[in-house]
Amino acid sequence: xxxxxxxxxxxxxxxxxxxxxxxxxxxxxxxxxxxxxxxxxxxxxxxxxxxxxxxxxxxxxxxxxxxxxxxxxxxxxxxxxxxxxxxxxxxxxxxxxxxxxxxxxxxxxxxxxxxxxxxxxxxxxxxxxxxxxxxxxxxxxxxxxxxxxxxxxxxxxxxxxxxxxxxxxxxxxxxxxxxxxxxxxxxxxxxxxxxxxxxxxxxxxxxxxxxxxxxxxxxxxxxxxxxxxxxxxxxxxxxxxxxxxxxxxxxxxxxxxxxxxxxxxxxxxxxxxxxxxxxxxxxxxxxxxxxx
Numbered sequence: 581x582x583x584x585x586x587x588x589x590x591x592x593x594x595x596x597x598x599x600x601x602x603x604x605x606x607x608x609x610x611x612x613x614x615x616x617x618x619x620x621x622x623x624x625x626x627x628x629x630x631x632x633x634x635x636x637x638x639x640x641x642x643x644x645x646x647x648x649x650x651x652x653x654x655x656x657x658x659x660x661x662x663x664x665x666x667x668x669x670x671x672x673x674x675x676x677x678x679x680x681x682x683x684x685x686x687x688x689x690x691x692x693x694x695x696x697x698x699x700x701x702x703x704x705x706x707x708x709x710x711x712x713x714x715x716x717x718x719x720x721x722x723x724x725x726x727x728x729x730x731x732x733x734x735x736x737x738x739x740x741x742x743x744x745x746x747x748x749x750x751x752x753x754x755x756x757x758x759x760x761x762x763x764x765x766x767x768x769x770x771x772x773x774x775x776x777x778x779x780x781x782x783x784x785x786x787x788x789x790x791x792x793x794x795x796x797x798x799x800x801x802x803x804x805x806x807x808x809x810x811x812x813x814x815x816x817x818x819x820x821x822x823x824x825x826x827x828x829x830x831x832x833x834x835x836x837x838x839x840x841x842x843x844x845x846x847x848x849x850x851x852x853x854x855x856x857x858x859x860x861x862x863x864x865x866x867x868x869x870x871x872x
Contacts, residue, residue, distance in 0.1 A: 583627065584625055585623055586624060587605055587606055587607040588604070588605065588606065589604070590603070591604075591623070591628075591646065592647075594644055595614075595640075596641070601654065602650060602654045603618075603620075606620055608620070613641075615637060615641070616635075616636055616637040617634065618634060618641065623643060626643055627643075628644060628645050648664075648695060648698065651726055656722060657689035658688075658689060658714065658715060659688035659689050661691040661692070662691060662692045662828070665806075666827055666830060667692055669830065671699060673803075673830070674749075674750040675749070676750060678700060679704045680750065681704060681748045682696050682705070682749060682751070682752070683706075683709070683750070683751040684707070684752050684754075685708075685751070685755055686709075686754035686778075687709065687715060687716070688710070688715050688719065689719060694723060697732050698728060701731065702730065705733055706731060707735070707743075708732055708734040709737050710736060711739070713736060716734065716736045739764065743767075743768045745768060746767065747768075747769075748770060749770060749774070750774045751768055751775050752776045752777075753778065754778040758784070759784070759791045763795060766835055771835060771837050773834070774832065775835065776831070777830070777832075778830065779830075780829070781829075784829075785831060789831070792833050796835065796836045796837060796838050797833035797834065797835060797836070801831070802830070803831075803832070804826065804830070806825060806826075808820075809823065
């Protein structure tokens with residue numbers, strides 16, 4: 581069934597020159613652009629994918645529904661956002677899906693919270709924590725505009741006093757000093773739950789790792805996501821001249837209820853882990869000899 585554009589809808593106008601922006605269509609309204617003035621009444625009743633032409637200039641725009649990436653790059657924000665190249669991987673690593681219960685800390689402008697809310701759906705919930713009132717209010721505004729606020733329970737609270745929720749499936753920790761909150765994340769997670777930590781610098785990663793190894797976390801990983809865009813021209817395909825390189829480090833771990841007790845053979849001075857290291861070194865020596 582064809583979806584027709586009506587008053588109140590948010591749309592992307594993609595110009596014939598490749599420039600695009602989001603507008604909210606309102607009956608009788610208009611939007612001034614660098615290509616001319618668009619009358620919203622000429623858009624209402626059209627389908628997504630249609631073209632609207634400006635009368636005086638005869639310049640045209642394609643009409644598209646906004647995507648999540650369109651929204652976050654045009655959103656009102658007062659903080660640095662998590663880039664899509666990172667947020668997409670975070671969503672997969674945290675295994676966020678319909679029905680998931682997730683804690684999001686350090687909500688900021690709400691970009692990552694929105695990505696989670698889209699996936700958990702009406703049967704799940706994102707429990708969002710933000711300590712600064714200006715960011716709290718901005719996140720509510722953005723989530724409301726995107727139609728996702730019903731999937732989120734957002735609280736104006738400093739997490740140093742602990743979370744109000746427990747037994748959740750995942751926690752995303754995005755605060756300036758994450759190493760100080762590893763213990764409350766472990767307590768909030770259900771068994772097998774996944775923790776994700778945002779770390780801009782390597783020394784911060786090291787401090788987080790030290791804390792993670794103090795608690796029953798396993799499957800600990802550190803990632804950095806690099807993505808390069810190419811110019812989409814068949815006769816001169818090449819990378820774009822500039823790229824967004826390092827944005828952040830991503831640390832992931834899974835909660836277990838307790839560690840497996842290590843068994844050490846009393847007749848052998850080396851532990852089981854030391855024996856594994858020795859075997860690896862022996863294999864590397866053999867490989868090096870074969871390569872020579």
